[in-house]
Amino acid sequence: MNQATLHHIDRPKGRRVTPADRKALADLLAALLAPGGAGEMRRERLIEYLHVIQDARGHLPIALLAALAEALKISQAEVYEVASFYHHFDVVEEKPASVTVRICTTGACALAGGATLAAKLQNLLGADVRVVEAPCIGRCEKAPAALIGGEALGLVTPERVSQALAGTLSLPETNAEPMLLDAYAAQGGYQLLRECGEGKHDSDSVIATLEQSGLRGLGGAGFPTGRKWRIVRSQPGPRLMAVNIDEGEPGTFKDRHYLEREPHRFLEGMLIAAWAVGIEAIYIYLRDEYAECRRILAAALAELAGQHILPQALPRIELRRGAGAYVCGEESAMIESIEGKRGMPRLRPPYVAEVGLFDRPTLVQNCETLFWVPAILKDGGASFINQGRHGRKGLRSFSVSGRVRQPGVKLAPAGITLRELIDEYCGGMIEGHELYAYLPGGASGGILPARLADVPLDFDTLQPYGCFIGSASVIVLSKQDSARDTALRMMKFFAAESCGQCTPCRIGTHQAARLMAARRWDEPLLRDLAQAMTGASICGLGQAAPNVLLCVLKYFPDEVGASDPGTDVAGRSVSASGATATA
Amino acid sequence: MTVLGAAQSAGIFIPTLCNHEKLKPFGGCRLCMVEAEAGGRTSLVSACKYPVQQDLVVRTRSGQIDNIRKVLTEQLLAFAPDSEVLLELAREYQADKDRFAKEPSFCILCGLCVRYCAEVKQRHGVGFIDRGASREIGFIPEIAATECWDCKECFPLCPTSALQAAFVLVKSLTPSPS
Numbered sequence: 001m002n003q004a005t006l007h008h009i010d011r012p013k014g015r016r017v018t019p020a021d022r023k024a025l026a027d028l029l030a031a032l033l034a035p036g037g038a039g040e041m042r043r044e045r046l047i048e049y050l051h052v053i054q055d056a057r058g059h060l061p062i063a064l065l066a067a068l069a070e071a072l073k074i075s076q077a078e079v080y081e082v083a084s085f086y087h088h089f090d091v092v093e094e095k096p097a098s099v100t101v102r103i104c105t106t107g108a109c110a111l112a113g114g115a116t117l118a119a120k121l122q123n124l125l126g127a128d129v130r131v132v133e134a135p136c137i138g139r140c141e142k143a144p145a146a147l148i149g150g151e152a153l154g155l156v157t158p159e160r161v162s163q164a165l166a167g168t169l170s171l172p173e174t175n176a177e178p179m180l181l182d183a184y185a186a187q188g189g190y191q192l193l194r195e196c197g198e199g200k201h202d203s204d205s206v207i208a209t210l211e212q213s214g215l216r217g218l219g220g221a222g223f224p225t226g227r228k229w230r231i232v233r234s235q236p237g238p239r240l241m242a243v244n245i246d247e248g249e250p251g252t253f254k255d256r257h258y259l260e261r262e263p264h265r266f267l268e269g270m271l272i273a274a275w276a277v278g279i280e281a282i283y284i285y286l287r288d289e290y291a292e293c294r295r296i297l298a299a300a301l302a303e304l305a306g307q308h309i310l311p312q313a314l315p316r317i318e319l320r321r322g323a324g325a326y327v328c329g330e331e332s333a334m335i336e337s338i339e340g341k342r343g344m345p346r347l348r349p350p351y352v353a354e355v356g357l358f359d360r361p362t363l364v365q366n367c368e369t370l371f372w373v374p375a376i377l378k379d380g381g382a383s384f385i386n387q388g389r390h391g392r393k394g395l396r397s398f399s400v401s402g403r404v405r406q407p408g409v410k411l412a413p414a415g416i417t418l419r420e421l422i423d424e425y426c427g428g429m430i431e432g433h434e435l436y437a438y439l440p441g442g443a444s445g446g447i448l449p450a451r452l453a454d455v456p457l458d459f460d461t462l463q464p465y466g467c468f469i470g471s472a473s474v475i476v477l478s479k480q481d482s483a484r485d486t487a488l489r490m491m492k493f494f495a496a497e498s499c500g501q502c503t504p505c506r507i508g509t510h511q512a513a514r515l516m517a518a519r520r521w522d523e524p525l526l527r528d529l530a531q532a533m534t535g536a537s538i539c540g541l542g543q544a545a546p547n548v549l550l551c552v553l554k555y556f557p558d559e560v561g562a563s564d565p566g567t568d569v570a571g572r573s574v575s576a577s578g579a580t581a582t583a
Numbered sequence: 584m585t586v587l588g589a590a591q592s593a594g595i596f597i598p599t600l601c602n603h604e605k606l607k608p609f610g611g612c613r614l615c616m617v618e619a620e621a622g623g624r625t626s627l628v629s630a631c632k633y634p635v636q637q638d639l640v641v642r643t644r645s646g647q648i649d650n651i652r653k654v655l656t657e658q659l660l661a662f663a664p665d666s667e668v669l670l671e672l673a674r675e676y677q678a679d680k681d682r683f684a685k686e687p688s689f690c691i692l693c694g695l696c697v698r699y700c701a702e703v704k705q706r707h708g709v710g711f712i713d714r715g716a717s718r719e720i721g722f723i724p725e726i727a728a729t730e731c732w733d734c735k736e737c738f739p740l741c742p743t744s745a746l747q748a749a750f751v752l753v754k755s756l757t758p759s760p761s
Contacts, residue, residue: 016725075707077723084713325714342714347610347632500692500711500718503613504651507658510716511683525682532654535627535647536613 021067028052028064043072044358046340047323050083051288058095065091085342085499087134087324088288097130099149101161106136106443107250107475108143108401110489117144117156124158129165135326135493136250136443137289140401140475141408150291176260178296181303184264190309192374193268196275197310203233203276206377213381214393215373218254219244219329219366220441220470221540222459225373228363229277231353235361238280241315242338242357243270245286245293245367246322246329249442250493251473254397255367257409259293262371263300269373270365274315277363281316283338288322326497330539331364332356333499344501345539366471368397389415390456396469398457400426402476403433415456418448422476433478437556441470443490444544446551447483466551468544483556487548488516494545505542508533512549521560523553586641587615587630597630597643598652598672600659600742601693606702608632609694612659614672616651618642627651649676657682659691663743666691690747692718696737706730709737709748720748722755732756 029052033041041049046068053064060083069076083089090096101121105114115133122131139145142154148164151171163169184190195201211226232239247255259266274282286294297319304314325343327333332346335357346352356362372395376384387395392415401407405427412425418438422428429435435450440457446467448455455461462468477486495509508529515522515529530546537543552560585608590597600612608631615630620640627648630641642648653676660669661683669691673680692711697720700708708726712719722731731752738745 075701075710075723076725077701077707077710080712080721080723081710342711347608347629349634495716498715500713500715502611503655503658503691506692506715506718507661511658511661514684528650528654531647532613532651532658536616536629536651536655538610538613538629 017067017070018063021063022070025053025064025067025071028056041071042340043074044338044340046072046074046079046082047086047337048321050086050089051321051323054089058098059090059092061093062091082340082342085325086322089323098128099165100130100132100147101125101149101165102132102134102137102147103156104135104137104139104143104145105133106489106493107439107473108140108407109136109145110486111402111475111477111481112143114144114156117158121158121161125161125165135497136248136252138247138253138256138287140251140253140399140473143401143407147289150288152289152292172292174260174292178260178300179262179264181264181300181307184262184268189264189374190268192377193271193275194309196272197312203278206272206276207233209377209381210373213376213384215369215376215381215384216394216459217366218368218372218397218471220249220444225365225369228353228365229273232361232363233277235354237278237361239278239361239363240357241270241274241277241279241282241363241365242331242335243282243284243365243367243370244329244331244334245284245290246326246334247287247290247367247471248326248329248497249444249471249473250490251399251401251439251442251475252471253399253401253473254409254471256290256293257397257399258368258371259290259296263296264304265374266367266371267300267304269370271310271314272373272377273363273365273370275310279315279363281318283357284317284319285328285334285338286319286321287328288324294319294321325499326493327499327539327541330541333539334364335362342499344499345541347538387413389413389420390417391415392456392458392461394458396458396472398425399471399473400476401474402438403430403435403478403481404428404476405430414458415461417456418453418474418476421457421474429476429478433480435476436479436481437477437483437486439473439475439477439486439490439548441468442473442475443493444468444540444547445470445473446547447477447487447555448551449483449555452555466547466554468547482559483552484516484559487552488513490548491516491545494541498541502536502538502542504532504536505538505545508537508542509545512546516549516560519560521553523561526553584635585631586617586619586628586633586635586639589635590630590641590643595643598675599631600668600691601695602631603695603699603740606695606698609698612655612691612693614652614655616648618645618648652676653678661686662688663691666743668742688719688747689743689750690720691743692720693742695740695742696720696745696748699737699740704730704734704736706734708734709752720751722752724755727752727755 065079069079083091103118118133139154144156145154146156207226207229215225216222328337328343330345333343337343352362384394394414396414398410410425439447491513495513498505498509500506512529533542533546597615599615601609610629610632616627617630619628656672656678660680708730709722712721
């Protein structure tokens with residue numbers, strides 16, 4: 001966490017950029033700006049430059065930030081604002097440690113003892129290693145998980161961390177080989193794209209097929225994909241595309257799962273979308289926690305650049321790196337981040353389809369949505385339409401984690417129930433664990449009790465229960481776990497990830513987390529906070545943050561109301577009405 | 584034209600703490616939330632940014648809106664106790680000024696100073712630092728040393744009497760004891 005603030009860090013007074021600072025910055029950025037690299041310096045690539053400095057120095061020295069501001073011809077304030085916004089940048093004058101270990105303490109990793117592990121590791125590893133409790137890093141199937149100097153380690157134990165730091169265990173421990181372009185092409189890959197480029201298909205029929213297939217945005221919002229393409233295509237050009245692989249919703253790791261295996265399938269879907277909508281340039285926004293995916297995608301894009309898949313040139317493609325900010329999964333915050341700014345959601349209208357990236361009409365799609373496009377178009381959508389259970393249609397990639405025997409990404413029919421998902425796809429519950437509760441859609445989708453394990457899981461089916469499926473990240477709790485503790489952890493997560501732009505979210509998540517730490521919850525106050533957050537927050541983060549808290553009040557009142565009277569963390573006695581909290 | 588602008592020109596009061604005629608809409612304080620009904624659908628929107636349109640029906644007061652404004656006022660009062668503007672809102676919306684534990688910073692992050700400096704003065708002497716609950720304003724010493732001391736045009740804009748801005752400015756220009 002950046003402790004530094006402007007008024008501490010910028011000393012001595014009156015520092016101006018020196019020739020030495022300019023040279024140091026130029027040397028660091030030389031490789032990036034070299035011919036064949038990204039070319040001349042651009043304001044929108046500020047975050048990329050900050051990454052170069054952070055990677056090389058282990059922190060962001062003020063002198064280099066000032067030199068960067070000068071080189072980009074922007075104010076130092078803008079550079080500080082951006083640098084201090086992202087978790088993965090350390091705006092301090094001294095390098096905090098030789099290596100940073102980020103231990104996930106959010107979803108399944110919390111159930112697996114992530115927080116205890118973090119405390120233990122800090123003592124064990126000493127001051128030269130910085131141990132940070134981190135939000136979900138998307139390795140939930142191998143909980144507890146950590147990032148060691150940016151590389152992922154699953155099934156973390158102190159021994160394994162020591163081995164990784166000593167280099168006797170090499171990271172990342174890959175569990176899948178990405179399919180290369182030749183292999184993908186050998187099984188018919190890119191053929192559809194080529195046919196599109198050669199005029200054998202028209203974009204109207206492609207969009208119509210997508211509409212018939214019922215494919216919806218799999219990042220969580222569920223907007224019908226075909227309709228979105230049609231809307232953006234009708235906007236004046238130039239049109240841009242932004243691919244959302246920020247995948248920060250706790251418990252979600254499906255995008256990573258597919259990228260590690262078939263990067264070209266995703267890229268073909270992306271390029272078909274670009275062709276159908278008439279896209280000039282594509283920006284792929286990948287979360288910083290996915291270093292392995294970054295290498296895989298960079299290699300796949302390099303392979304693609306050397307081929308002549310289309311008769312015409314491909315759209316310009318830029319791979320961008322997030323910097324540790326959950327809110328950047330919100331589409332307009334992601335767009336701000338791609339523009340090199342803080343990840344602050346925009347107020348709508350206008351919608352990004354009309355005024356998006358660089359104020360151009362923008363098609364924003366999640367990675368997995370595009371991943372399914374080639375297959376759907378090849379069989380006319382049959383593979384999707386003919387799937388589904390309990391009256392629902394389609395397939396969903398559930399990221400299942402927590403107390404099940406075989407966690408992982410499970411491609412299952414839409415509408416499957418939790419009980420079916422656990423029994424048929426996850427080998428049942430772990431020995432000795434009995435189902436108690438589950439989060440159907442990560443941190444924001446609420447939390448349901450075991451008695452509602454037979455509800456179909458899909459878009460639109462969970463709203464009557466105060467929940468939603470979102471990115472289909474299912475975290476399973478057993479009777480050894482507590483719904484209240486889980487809800488509290490999720491609220492702390494939201495408080496840490498709020499961008500701070502609007503009052504109800506910035507103060508509401510922070511205050512809710514404090515109030516929820518009390519043994520007995522102040523129900524009227526929490527309900528008021530929830531109403532303000534849901535009704536008045538700018539973006540989905542603040543609007544959905546109260547779901548877990550409202551679900552606990554509704555389904556698990558015994559956990560937060562019945563025990564002996566206590567005081568809240570502020571030391572005030574809990575109100576009498578809070579003592580009788582029931583749903 | 585925005586809903587807020589239309590309401591103001593018609594003499595209808597909608598509270599706001601972060602809006603200013605010389606600045607772009609910010610939509611941060613959220614006190615201007617109103618119910619907007621269009622095409623048979625009602626949604627809560629921020630009046631300072633939402634555009635007026637044909638047949639749009641706007642309700643500026645309702646049980647829901649009043650409760651949201653009450654809670655927002657209570658939240659902000661924890662950070663800026665006894666701010667005159669906030670106490671006035673508290674009277675209007677029956678807000679309890681002591682509902683939340685005090686965390687005085689005397690800054691409610693409306694961003695008027697930051698945005699005025701950037702948009703009107705184009706000096707960027709003060710900015711937002713960090714994010715979430717750790718978000719705060721900070722002056723850039725190099726710029727503040729030459730620009731701010733004789734300007735301070737942002738101070739009168741501050742809804743909490745610029746106490747925090749003055750404090751942060753002085754601190755940014757004071758050498759550390761070390």
